[in-house]
Amino acid sequence: MDIRANGKGYEEFVRRAQEEYGVEYVRGRVAHIHPSLGPEGGQLIVRGADTLLGQQVEIAADLVVLAVGAESAKGAPELAEKLRISYDHYGFFLEGHPKLRPVETNTAGVYLAGACQGPKDIPASVAQASAAAGKVLALLSKDTLESDPQIAQVAGNRCIGCGKCERTCPFGAIRMRELRDGSKRAEVVETVCQGCGICSVTCPVRAIQLAHFTDSQLLAEVNALCRTWDETTES
Numbered sequence: 641m642d643i644r645a646n647g648k649g650y651e652e653f654v655r656r657a658q659e660e661y662g663v664e665y666v667r668g669r670v671a672h673i674h675p676s677l678g679p680e681g682g683q684l685i686v687r688g689a690d691t692l693l694g695q696q697v698e699i700a701a702d703l704v705v706l707a708v709g710a711e712s713a714k715g716a717p718e719l720a721e722k723l724r725i726s727y728d729h730y731g732f733f734l735e736g737h738p739k740l741r742p743v744e745t746n747t748a749g750v751y752l753a754g755a756c757q758g759p760k761d762i763p764a765s766v767a768q769a770s771a772a773a774g775k776v777l778a779l780l781s782k783d784t785l786e787s788d789p790q791i792a793q794v795a796g797n798r799c800i801g802c803g804k805c806e807r808t809c810p811f812g813a814i815r816m817r818e819l820r821d822g823s824k825r826a827e828v829v830e831t832v833c834q835g836c837g838i839c840s841v842t843c844p845v846r847a848i849q850l851a852h853f854t855d856s857q858l859l860a861e862v863n864a865l866c867r868t869w870d871e872t873t874e875s
């Protein structure tokens with residue numbers, strides 16, 4: 641129905657196919673394909689309408705290739721869950737941000753390249769793989785790794801050991817530690833925590849909070865902003 645070849649040089653490729661190799665495009669819809677019964681037997685007859693000329697067309701073809709959709713690999717969702725990365729409802733892995741973090745996932749140290757992220761051609765896969773390799777090299781070239789200081793912290797004296805945070809953490813960064821008296825306390829694995837804050841809103845007793853983003857710090861920030869606003873409007 642329409643030809644829109646996206647990607648650098650692809651439109652020129654379509655034109656060259658027409659001009660140099662005699663490829664013919666017919667804009668229309670195929671109504672029926674059936675085996676030829678005539679003397680040219682062995683061919684397939686494609687019948688349809690040319691919507692530009694407004695007339696019926698019939699083409700005897702040696703080979704009919706139907707356009708098929710691309711699917712994600714079998715087992716992709718299971719792999720995503722093991723790696724603790726996000727995936728869409730088609731089973732393709734999700735990048736951290738489509739424009740700003742196109743090869744990174746939401747899990748630090750896991751990068752994407754190729755058709756695991758969505759249907760993709762070879763040049764795009766190669767470019768993305770080079771970018772992912774560059775990111776990995778940048779990580780491995782350092783003697784020490786820096787992690788984001790904005791991670792979850794548990795106030796042990798408030799934790800009632802309900803385990804809700806452990807069950808909701810999408811990165812498996814919380815484990816339950818058993819104390820001598822048999823009670824349990826949540827413990828954050830600091831190098832695994834991604835600072836998403838989900839545990840913080842899940843905790844029924846506010847025992848787990850994000851460092852530098854605790855409730856009292858956020859409220860103090862809001863109060864300071866309100867005071868500044870009042871003073872500005874009064875003056």
Ligand code: SF4
Pocket residue numbers: 791792808809810811812813814828832833834835836837838839840
């Ligand atoms: S902030 Fe909480 S939920 Fe998010 S990764 Fe860290 S421990 Fe897990």
Ligand code: SF4
Pocket residue numbers: 794798799800801802803804805806825826842843844845846847848
């Ligand atoms: S949700 Fe809160 S109270 Fe329950 S285990 Fe986690 S930190 Fe402790």
